[in-house]
Amino acid sequence: MSHPHDQADQLFPRERAEIAPGAVHVPDWLAPELRRELLAACREWARPPAGLRTVRTPGGGQMTARQVCLGRHWYPYGYARTVVDGDGAPVKPFPELLGRLAREAVRAAYGAEAQPVAYGADAPPSAYDTAYDTAYDIALINFYDTEARMGMHRDSDERADAPVVSLSLGDSCLFRLGNTEHRGRPYTDVELRSGDLFVFGGPSRLAYHGVPKVYPGTGDPALAMGPGRLNITLRVSGLPD
């Protein structure tokens, strides 16, 4: 079956776009082979112990996207080395593959500004310098079924200002990038599809963002994945070892 967007993509190729300062969408960044490798890896990471879980929020609710973490375990609202709000197992290690991908992603998103050649005592400070050669050490992997959503929030439990790198697999979604002040307008809506990269750093690092909708039946013909969407965010914790 052909992808519902294939024809439109040929007529109107989706372009890399900076949708807010420091927030860059790079369509189709992941090659199909790498998408398949990541999907297979996510399936392994999702297994217990320290596997895919439902996140309960302090107010008594629960997140509709299910989550598995690598490197550090995220819970509302902090990081731990074990699944403190689940089976108590040690979090799985953060794999070097994801560290490499994160660094390449930052370069792909910001281009020359993030090149190491811009470094050195005389180089003007760039919002992205720290990101480029910083060790990414956390992955949060969210699985959305077609009903799942994620409310507007900020990624503010890290202690570093390196950009957040987001990779999407499976069904497309509506991704909403807001402002740094509050959950409301102004915001910009972007459709994220399987294989897309989205990076938010610099002035957008603490912008509110969320996923109001997953589009059923838009899945990736390169993946045998079934309905739903996977999102992998890669982060620098800035936490002591």
Ligand SMILES: O=C(O)CCC(=O)C(=O)O
């Ligand atoms: O699924 C997405 O695209 C965003 C995920 C997200 O905001 C998060 O994990 O903090």
Ligand SMILES: [Fe+2]
């Ligand atoms: Fe987030």
